[in-house]
Amino acid sequence: xxxxxxYPNLALGHQRVGDCYYRxxxxxxxxxLYPSSYDMAAGAMPSHPLAPPPAPSKPTCKGQQDxxxxxxxxxxxxxxxxxxxxxxxxxxxxxxxxxQLRVKLSGLNPALRYIMLLDVVAMDTSRYRFQGDTWQVVGxxxxxxxxxxxxxxxxxxxxxxxxxxxxxxxxxxxTNNTLDTQGYIIxxxxxxxxxxxxxxxxxxxxRWGGGQHSFIFPETQFLTVTAxxxxxxxxxxxxxxxxxxxxxxxxxxxxxQRDVRQKRKLNEPLDIVSCxxxxxxxxxxxxxxxxxxxxSLALASLPSLPPLPESVCGYGSNETPFHESxxxxxxxxxxxxxxxxxxxxxxxxxxNITADMTKGPQDASGNKVTDGMMDRSVTMxxxxxxxxxxxxxxxxxxxxxxxxxxxxxxxRSDLSIPQPSPTSTFNYPSMATTDYPSILSSxxxxxxxxxxxxxQQTSFTYPTLSISTPSSPKPLLSSTSFHxxxxxxxxxxxxxxxxxxxxxxxxxxxxxxxxxxxxxVTTHSMLTPPNQALQAVPISNQTPPxxxxxxxxxxxxxxxxxxxxxxxxxxxxxLSSHSTSQSHPVPSLPYSLSSHSAPLAYPFxxxxxxxxxxxxxxxxxxxxxxxxxxxxxxxxIPIPTQIQAPSVGxxxxxxxxxxxxxxxxxxxxxxxxxxxxxxxSVASFQPSASSHIPPFSxxxxxxxxxxxxxxxxxxxxSYPPIAPTEIGSFSQFNSGxxxxxxxxxxxxSLLPRLDPSLSSCVSSSSTPPALYPPFSSYPLRLxxxxxxxxxxxxxxxxxxxxxxxxxxxxxxxxxxxxxVF
DNA sequence: TCAACTTGCACTTTTGAAACGC
DNA sequence: AGCGTTTCAAAAGTGCAAGTTG
Numbered sequence: 001x002x003x004x005x006x007y008p009n010l011a012l013g014h015q016r017v018g019d020c021y022y023r024x025x026x027x028x029x030x031x032x033l034y035p036s037s038y039d040m041a042a043g044a045m046p047s048h049p050l051a052p053p054p055a056p057s058k059p060t061c062k063g064q065q066d067x068x069x070x071x072x073x074x075x076x077x078x079x080x081x082x083x084x085x086x087x088x089x090x091x092x093x094x095x096x097x098x099x100q101l102r103v104k105l106s107g108l109n110p111a112l113r114y115i116m117l118l119d120v121v122a123m124d125t126s127r128y129r130f131q132g133d134t135w136q137v138v139g140x141x142x143x144x145x146x147x148x149x150x151x152x153x154x155x156x157x158x159x160x161x162x163x164x165x166x167x168x169x170x171x172x173x174x175t176n177n178t179l180d181t182q183g184y185i186i187x188x189x190x191x192x193x194x195x196x197x198x199x200x201x202x203x204x205x206x207r208w209g210g211g212q213h214s215f216i217f218p219e220t221q222f223l224t225v226t227a228x229x230x231x232x233x234x235x236x237x238x239x240x241x242x243x244x245x246x247x248x249x250x251x252x253x254x255x256x257q258r259d260v261r262q263k264r265k266l267n268e269p270l271d272i273v274s275c276x277x278x279x280x281x282x283x284x285x286x287x288x289x290x291x292x293x294x295x296s297l298a299l300a301s302l303p304s305l306p307p308l309p310e311s312v313c314g315y316g317s318n319e320t321p322f323h324e325s326x327x328x329x330x331x332x333x334x335x336x337x338x339x340x341x342x343x344x345x346x347x348x349x350x351x352n353i354t355a356d357m358t359k360g361p362q363d364a365s366g367n368k369v370t371d372g373m374m375d376r377s378v379t380m381x382x383x384x385x386x387x388x389x390x391x392x393x394x395x396x397x398x399x400x401x402x403x404x405x406x407x408x409x410x411x412r413s414d415l416s417i418p419q420p421s422p423t424s425t426f427n428y429p430s431m432a433t434t435d436y437p438s439i440l441s442s443x444x445x446x447x448x449x450x451x452x453x454x455x456q457q458t459s460f461t462y463p464t465l466s467i468s469t470p471s472s473p474k475p476l477l478s479s480t481s482f483h484x485x486x487x488x489x490x491x492x493x494x495x496x497x498x499x500x501x502x503x504x505x506x507x508x509x510x511x512x513x514x515x516x517x518x519x520x521v522t523t524h525s526m527l528t529p530p531n532q533a534l535q536a537v538p539i540s541n542q543t544p545p546x547x548x549x550x551x552x553x554x555x556x557x558x559x560x561x562x563x564x565x566x567x568x569x570x571x572x573x574x575l576s577s578h579s580t581s582q583s584h585p586v587p588s589l590p591y592s593l594s595s596h597s598a599p600l601a602y603p604f605x606x607x608x609x610x611x612x613x614x615x616x617x618x619x620x621x622x623x624x625x626x627x628x629x630x631x632x633x634x635x636x637i638p639i640p641t642q643i644q645a646p647s648v649g650x651x652x653x654x655x656x657x658x659x660x661x662x663x664x665x666x667x668x669x670x671x672x673x674x675x676x677x678x679x680x681s682v683a684s685f686q687p688s689a690s691s692h693i694p695p696f697s698x699x700x701x702x703x704x705x706x707x708x709x710x711x712x713x714x715x716x717x718s719y720p721p722i723a724p725t726e727i728g729s730f731s732q733f734n735s736g737x738x739x740x741x742x743x744x745x746x747x748x749s750l751l752p753r754l755d756p757s758l759s760s761c762v763s764s765s766s767t768p769p770a771l772y773p774p775f776s777s778y779p780l781r782l783x784x785x786x787x788x789x790x791x792x793x794x795x796x797x798x799x800x801x802x803x804x805x806x807x808x809x810x811x812x813x814x815x816x817x818x819x820v821f
Numbered sequence: 822t823c824a825a826c827t828t829g830c831a832c833t834t835t836t837g838a839a840a841c842g843c
Numbered sequence: 844a845g846c847g848t849t850t851c852a853a854a855a856g857t858g859c860a861a862g863t864t865g
Contacts, residue, residue: 089858092827096856129824176826189825226826227859234858243857246832827863835855842848 067107070197070215073166074102077240078219084232085135086222088193094173094184098241101169101195101220108159108199114211116152116162117198118169120185123221128190130229138190145178145186149198156202169197176226187224194221 072078077099078086089095101118108114122141129138150172154161175184187193194216201211228234238244 098857238858241857243833243835243855245834245857247858823865825864828861830859830861831857833855833857836853838851838853840848840850843846 068199068211068213069106070199070213071104071106072102072217072220073104074099075217075219078217081233081236082219082221084236085230086220087225087228087230087233088174088222089228090174090176090187090189090224090226092175092177092180094175094177094180094182096170096173097195097222098237101172101197103167103197103215103217105159105162105167105199108163109201110158110160110163112159113156113202114159114162115155115157115200115202116167116169117155117200118150118152118172118185118195119147119198120174120187120193120195121147122188123192123194126192127188128192128223130225133230135223135229141191142188145188148183148185150185162199169195174224176224189224189226192221192223194218 081099088097122144125141126137127139127141128135130136150169152167152169153171154167173182173184174187175182176187176189177184178186180186197215199211199213199215223229228237238247
């Protein structure tokens with residue numbers, strides 16, 4: 001799903017540990033956890049004969065990751081809004097979220113580095129309208145928009161850093177401008193979304209940490225609007241948001257004051273005195289007089305708010321179910337499944353990749369993993385899903401209200417350990433990894449019905465992905481599995497005398513669990529006990545090391561940095577668009593996130609022919625030293641030296657995905673619990689030797705099967721094909737530029753890749769047609785607050801490559817450029 | 822015609838630079 | 844000269860309402 005996909009692709013800015021901190025006065029903020037309803041739905045998707053992810057038998061690394069917890073600090077506020085039906089204004093210029101997502105993390109390894117990501121995924125495939133004080137479904141959702149991720153400015157930072165303060169995503173902005181170039185999160189108006197927070201372990205640039213955790217706080221779901229529909233929400237916002245103080249009863253912009261001003265305005269010609277700017281008596285008097293009255297009114301307003309339905313968010317009235325899907329239960333099942341599905345996908349991806357690579361038959365369990373690259377244990381544990389997604393209960397409530405966390409919503413991700421939550425509704429069946437569609441992608445809305453034909457990302461897995469023990473990242477390059485996947489030796493050409501021997505995170509302790517795993521695909525099962533109220537649902541917990549780079553293997557220093565970092569995500573759907581790839585400067589992130597890119601989007605030389613055929617056309621990964629040409633036939637990289645970040649195909653056709661175990665028992669929805677829904681995060685690592693593709697690539701669930709040349713007959717997506725975009729080119733990376741060890745180190749770590757969708761390509765033939773018009777894959781754009789603590793050099797680079805997308809605060813980074821039409 | 826969206830307004834908060842003092 | 848605090852103006856965030864769009 002989205003989360004998964006995005007992660008892999010996400011390229012994080014390099015940041016020094018010390019640099020990471022907010023300068024803002026505001027307390028750090030929030031982290032939303034999101035359940036991926038889509039993911040769940042995807043999981044629920046009809047039966048695609050995919051083998052269930054292998055049950056995690058080995059809790060290999062139980063460590064910190066297992067105990068990673070996230071709490072929604074302002075959960076009470078969120079609950080309050082949720083009870084009414086949270087609405088978020090979206091504007092062309094971008095609007096911040098309020099309430100803010102502010103979370104606290106615990107259970108992280110203080111010494112390890114992590115990156116924090118925020119993304120927003122659609123919760124269903126419906127469009128809503130506010131009628132009769134309730135939100136009602138009025139039609140189908142619009143085409144999926146490009147997935148974008150907001151990278152917390154502090155990323156990457158040590159676990160100690162994250163745990164020492166509250167983490168706020170208040171800088172993230174939402175926009176309805178599909179052509180947005182600021183890197184804001186693009187959403188449709190009148191749609192329902194769920195924010196998600198991801199924690200990805202980034203041990204260093206060269207090695208991805210083994211853990212990836214995704215959290216969802218059901219109470220943070222919201223409806224996007226261009227103007228507030230529900231007066232109660234408006235009142236709440238005014239009362240809660242400091243910026244809206246002026247609209248409070250006692251404020252100068254209160255209704256009464258406005259009326260007075262208007263009256264004055266009308267009388268201006270007649271009343272010159274009142275017009276005198278120096279004469280504030282009127283206002284003051286009015287203010288003073290009205291303040292008391294208005295205050296009382298204001299106070300009354302809150303009480304007037306309907307009591308918070310504990311179990312349900314204010315969205316949908318009971319009368320009007322949000323989900324009109326004829327088969328609500330299925331919907332729920334889908335949603336729930338999606339969660340598990342995501343988790344399973346991690347394994348699937350890896351399994352798929354390996355399977356594809358080896359082309360060896362997979363057993364039903366999907367255990368077959370070549371080279372033992374994949375750590376089943378991890379995936380297995382992850383696979384278990386405890387579906388209790390509040391929002392998922394589509395059938396019952398119009399707006400699936402997220403269960404309200406009791407006090408604080410803290411969610412714990414128990415990924416590594418297959419612990420069936422007490423409430424766990426079901427264990428994720430083991431799926432054949434190969435077949436398993438990429439659920440992880442934040443694929444937009446899933447068709448409610450299980451009939452969703454096409455799997456968007458059904459089985460694609462990055463070839464290079466190898467599942468490693470979650471905790472222990474392994475040098476990808478070194479990993480045998482990796483090689484198996486990638487024919488070309490990534491290391492070749494990469495190595496340079498300047499190659500830093502030590503990672504930027506020298507202090508980092510060795511992988512807690514297993515020292516180094518080879519290509520690791522991290523899969524995260526989102527298993528949250530339904531009852532875990534207040535805890536964010538960990539979408540995924542431990543994930544095998546997302547990417548492990550052998551420091552020695554990648555001599556960034558010598559390489560033009562741009563090459564290393566940049567990658568051009570090919571448009572998922574438009575294979576021909578390769579040449580059009582846009583380069584987006586990605587600061588420190590070596591890898592580009594391709595949220596939507598379908599598996600196809602990433603052509604890996606080493607990939608099995610079948611896969612490669614699909615992927616090759618789509619994705620262009622060009623590594624400076626690597627003979628990219630051989631690898632990515634279709635890839636056209638504007639900047640030869642630059643690596644184009646693969647666009648993560650976040651958009652997946654929910655419908656397209658058929659979950660192998662579609663018959664998943666409907667997860668028990670516990671309305672009362674606001675427990676975050678665990679989403680599975682999958683990090684697939686795709687090192688393409690020849691291409692020097694970042695070790696792992698994110699898979700796009702969203703990619704419709706059609707994207708695969710094999711299957712794809714057309715590019716159905718409503719959106720024009722996305723031209724590949726360069727994640728970022730750094731001038732500093734030019735060969736001439738001095739070596740920046742930190743940058744190098746940071747790159748890889750930030751880009752976990754999960755691309756379940758890739759597998760889809762392989763199995764595309766079998767994939768059912770997508771119900772949804774295939775969403776063209778959109779390269780993910782990472783948004784990062786520039787002010788984050790980039791090392792100075794990085795900051796400089798960042799600025800340089802803004803491409804004019806300068807945010808006022810310069811806080812957003814475009815990980816992947818999306819072709820704007 | 823109307824729902825949805827855009828734009829400008831007035832207000833508040835935040836932010837960063839300049840001024841000031843030690 | 845360096846450092847810390849204060850002040851101030853610009854930028855940004857906010858909801859509202861009128862106007863625009865489809």
